[in-house]
Amino acid sequence: MSRPPSLQNRSSEPHTSDPPNYETWTREELIARIKELAGPSIPQSSSTTTPSPSPSRPVVPAPAAQPPPPSSQSDQPNPNASLNPNSSSSSNPKKQKNKPPPRREFDFSAYATRKIALKFSYAGAGYGGLAWQVGPTPLPTVEAVLFAALAKARLVDPERGLEGCGWERCGRTDRGVSGAGQVVSLYVRSSNRPPASSSSSVPLAEETSGGREGEDTDTGRLTTKGGGADASLQHTTTPAASTAAAAASLSPAITEGGEAGIKTPTEQTAKDLRYLHTLNAILPPSIRVYAWAPVSPAFSARFSCRARHYKYFFSARNLDVAAMQNGAARLVGEHDFRNLSKLDPTKQLTSFRRRILRADISPLRNDDSRNHHHGAGGRCDMHVLDLIGTAFLYNQVRHIMAVLLLIGARLESPSVISALMNVDPDGDSSNRNRNGNGGGDEEAPPPLVTCKPEYQMADALPLVLWDCVYAPEDASWRTDDADIEGGSAGLHSQLTGLAERAQVEATLAEHFLAAASQFHAPVAPLLRQPAAKERGPWDVPLGGGTARREGTYVPLLKRKRLDSVEVVNARWRMRK
Structure with a gap:
């Protein structure tokens, strides 16, 4: 059987209406013919190709509006997809699934705010003091770390800063000094959304204009939630009780009366945000929040302290x-x-x-x-x-x-x-x-x-x-352990672990001293003035x-x- 003429010879043959006989073509000729039909444009499906009257160079229409077949580029993302106005998200479900959703800005104005007090501890050795500093510091300050955690939890608006949330501290401590019962008061996001006529739409700076540092504030009776304090949830540890006993002579007479329908801490726990659990999950182990208290707008962590x-x-x-x-x-x-x-x-x-x-x-x-x-x-x-x-x-x-x-x-x-x-x-x-x-x-x-x-x-x-x-009517301390299984045990076990590690380090240091004492005599004590x-x-x-x-x-x-x-x-x- 004679071989078919080459493509060059086929090109020189006169065009006839008979279709080419591809059965007699070699493999190489068929591949070349397919490439010729495909041309420089994107691949087209066989249903859109019109055969040419010429057996060697058929004319293939390539409409520009036709998309490529799904099998050609379905596994690779198109970086310009968002720039193509004709592209449709429904045509590529995989790309739609992998694309991250647009970031939504948190709308603080959509939520109510409330004033609370936080009681927390911090190991001062790793911080440059308690108070927030305007300029850069060699070590972070405790307030900067605490405020960053509040902002990350979306409890405060970071754009408004400390003044925007009415921030007040009880006692300022220097670099290296620790705190076991430090208190700050501030406005935070509440679990309830404000109604259309809610007063929470008032800027926080206006709400707290009377409580800035250096200005004495009125510390009248509690007018917000928390007036009916449950004794089991109050801060009644032995050190605090002894401190309160020493300050008992300073407490003024308690004004009777209060807001009708005030809920007890136990009744409120299920509706309140989990301030302790949320913050302790973000804060470093050297800062732990123990308790919080709902307080009156007139409350000041500094001036209400007895x-x-x-x-x-x-x-x-x-x-x-x-x-x-x-x-x-x-x-x-x-x-x-x-x-x-x-x-x-x-x-x-x-x-x-x-x-x-x-x-x-x-x-x-x-x-x-x-x-x-x-x-x-x-x-x-x-x-x-x-x-x-x-x-x-x-x-x-x-x-x-x-x-x-x-x-x-x-x-x-x-x-x-x-x-x-x-x-x-x-x-x-x-x-x-x-x-x-x-x-x-x-x-x-x-x-x-x-x-x-x-x-x-x-x-x-x-x-x-x-x-x-603080007076019990000013701050009724509570935790959010009631609706968190093992909440209190978790915080206690964390601090127990830190204490045990510190004891191990102290024991090691004492043994180093004992080893050195074999060669170095201790300094003699001073026995007289x-x-x-x-x-x-x-x-x-x-x-x-x-x-x-x-x-x-x-x-x-x-x-x-x-x-x-x-x-x-x-x-x-x-x-x-």
């Missing part, structure tokens, strides 16, 4: 605890603490009188710290200073603790506390002429100290803001396991004095 309770932990090794207790007892009452605090000229303070309700030192017990490995008289012999007052000056607690450590090291006498509080030449210092043990032994009147001596304040690590006390300018060297304790070595110790009252408050304030005004 008392603040600080704790300072220290090792009593080589310290005279009885002498320290003598000095601490002199703090109780209303005194001028300008020499026991740090002066901040930007505030232009002229009054430094503060009221201390309780000041005592006690050994750390197991039930205080929930520490089942270290008890009283343990390896570190840990003690704690409990200091409760209505308000505190800048760095006041750390200055007080620095002087108490000097007393415990027998570098100062307990009477130095009375001297540092004796700042007014015309004031009556007779209430400080007795010792702090309540005995009848008279001591010489304290010298007048109108300007602060130079001395270093105590370390920040052992200091914690233990509790902030040195004379003025007596040669040392002396290890001056600063708390937190730190100390400052001095070759010659100069008593506090013989040291160089800083400028007076009036001079410092005037200097700042001139530079401004």
Whole structure:
């Protein structure tokens, strides 16, 4: 059988009406013919191809409006699909399924808002202080992390910032200082949607215009939800109860009456948002929210607080605890603490009188710290200073603790506390002429100290803001554990794990010390008070396991004095 002529020969043949006989073509000729029919355009289905009268080069119509067959590009996404006005989402279901939906902006105006208070803890060692800072900071602040979690949970509008949600804090803590019962108040999103005439459409800045920091606010009776507090849900732990007992004399008479139909915390739990569960799922383990409370619009975390309770932990090794207790007892009452605090000229303070309700030192017990490995008289012999007052000056607690450590090291006498509080030449210092043990032994009147001596304040690590006390009618604390299975156990187990890891680290450090003690002798304790300018060297304790070595110790009252408050304030005004 003779081979068919080549394509070139077929092209030269005259066109006839008879169709070509493809049965006689070779495989290569058939492939070439198919490519010729397909041409440079997109592949077409066989039903749209019209045979040519020529057996070699048929004319193939290619209508531009016809889409390609689904099998040609169905597995590959078309990046220009959104730019093609003729494309249809229904023609490619796979592409429609894989395409992410457009992001919807959260509409805060569609939800009601309510004012609440949050009680939370934070480990201060990893943060640059509590308060939000405008500029960049070496370490994040606690408020910045907490606000970011609130914004991520869509409880506050991040565009409006702290002022937009009426943010107020109870007590400001510095870098390295921790908090176990810190409180902030703010407006957050509620679980209910506002009706058309709801007052929640009023901007938050207008709702809270009377509660900005530095302005005293009215703390009248509670007018929102939470007036009928369930005693089982109130904050009744032993430390808070003792703090509240110390501040009981400050609580005004409770105004009777209230909003009709107020629901109890138990009845509200099912309808409230799970503030604790939501925030703790976002926050780092070093910040934990314990409880929340619905509060009145007049409530202020700062000005509604009746008392603040600080704790300072220290090792009593080589310290005279009885002498320290003598000095601490002199703090109780209303005194001028300008020499026991740090002066901040930007505030232009002229009054430094503060009221201390309780000041005592006690050994750390197991039930205080929930520490089942270290008890009283343990390896570190840990003690704690409990200091409760209505308000505190800048760095006041750390200055007080620095002087108490000097007393415990027998570098100062307990009477130095009375001297540092004796700042007014015309004031009556007779209430400080007795010792702090309540005995009848008279001591010489304290010298007048109108300007602060130079001395270093105590370390920040052992200091914690233990509790902030509010009247029960102002803040009824609750949790959202009622509708979360095992909610309380989850938070408790998290903190238990953190405490156990800290105990392991402390045990390791003690064993490192034991290993080194085989080759290095410990520093001998100071058994007496040195004379003025007596040669040392002396290890001056600063708390937190730190100390400052001095070759010659100069008593506090013989040291160089800083400028007076009036001079410092005037200097700042001139530079401004």
